[in-house]
Amino acid sequence: MIRPLRVTLVITTLLLLLPSIGLRLFPRRNATGLDRLLGTAALLQSFAAHPAQGPPPLWRERLGAERSRQLWAVQNRIWWQYWGAHGDAGAYLVLQAPSTIPLPPNGLRVDDLLVVAPDPLARQLLLDRLRVRQRAPRGLAQRCGQELSQREAVFWTPAALGQMLGPLSPLVQELQQGCLQLQSQGQALVLHGEAEATAGLWAPAPPALSPPARSPLPAADLLQLQGDRLALLSRGLLASQLVREALAQRYGLGSAQQRLLQSVPFLLRLRAVPEGTFQAALDLQLQVGADRRGWQALLARLRQALLDQGLEEQPAANPVEGSSWSRDGSTILGGWRWLKPSRSGADSPLLLFLGPMPRELPPARLLQGQPWQLSLRPRAMAAVGLLPQDLPLLVRQAQQVQLLGRSAGGRSGERQSALAGRLDLQP
16 A cells, blocks of 8 residues: 555645746736737737836827826836738737726737737727637747747737838838847947747747948948848749739849849848939949850840830940940930959959949949848838838938848748848948
8 A cells, every 4th residue: 555655645646746847937927918919919029127217108198198107107017019911000008907907099909018009990890809719829929929928029920011011012022920039238239139921930049140340331332231142132023923023024034044133142222312403323233253154145135124114224344345325315214334343353243323323433342141141221211211210210210121031941041041231320
């Protein structure tokens, strides 16, 4: 009898201890309603509470002056802003609050969370979405839910990108769904996280990428983007049959030429033009390799298409080096140039430009098998009307934003990427 009793005691002890050990090793999330909101969100951002600084404007707008002061004074945890698929509904305030407090106007409870909608219609829209059974978050969404419950982070979906970027959203096909952790460092915000080209992938997190050191753009440049394959930009655009047909019919760039364009390393620059017809010009530098035959055929097709559209060609001093194009014989609308290699033995890059030709041709320094890099000056772009209006105010007011991306397999055009970056608020 003694031995069975000992076995029973051991089993009973394990049954009592294992749950407590599990809770210590894998603590339960406080905000269990967050997963339900995540499944219906277009954009969800978490914020650290700082009661000594007074309630944020959204708290005052959703709760009123008196109640926002009362709840903010005892707020010592993460709180959230939520945007649903109906972007026009505005931001919802989400916080953890005792179930004993009465619901504010347009408020509802989502498990352990208090959610305050902008208006009655927005409240009903969220209720309708929550009644639809949602699949539990997985992959990136599951990992981001953990981040959002513990620290400052932001989660976005294709719907949010479409709302913020509008017609530019196909250019960011690799970043359709993503999650970034946000950390303040003086006058900068350091970013790191991950993104997917297709929402809902069941995949582990990609290897982390270190944030870049601050590297100011040249004064004339508003934006630079470089990567190991132009497919980074063109994949989303060429997914549209209308775009593919327009390139083939209007510019003579059929499927073979489109594949050629997608395969090369590139450097894209948006530069300010201080005087003349244009506010900005666009340069695209391509590392085409030693064999120019395919590219010469592509340029010949493009040249004929431009002539057919009534544009006038202004060849370079040496026509082999390139051509410029105008409609009235004076204002240059764009063109191309073969650049000198940056070092002995290197291949000559091809420069395509829209707007006036750059007075100083950019150096031929393109990425080969490295992460893609984006640098832009949002404040300067906004000043000349070249920044999407619906980007977050913090981004629009930034002096410079830098972002690095590296796909899990090391090449752009894959479905999953690690991200890292920084947002500088002061020059």
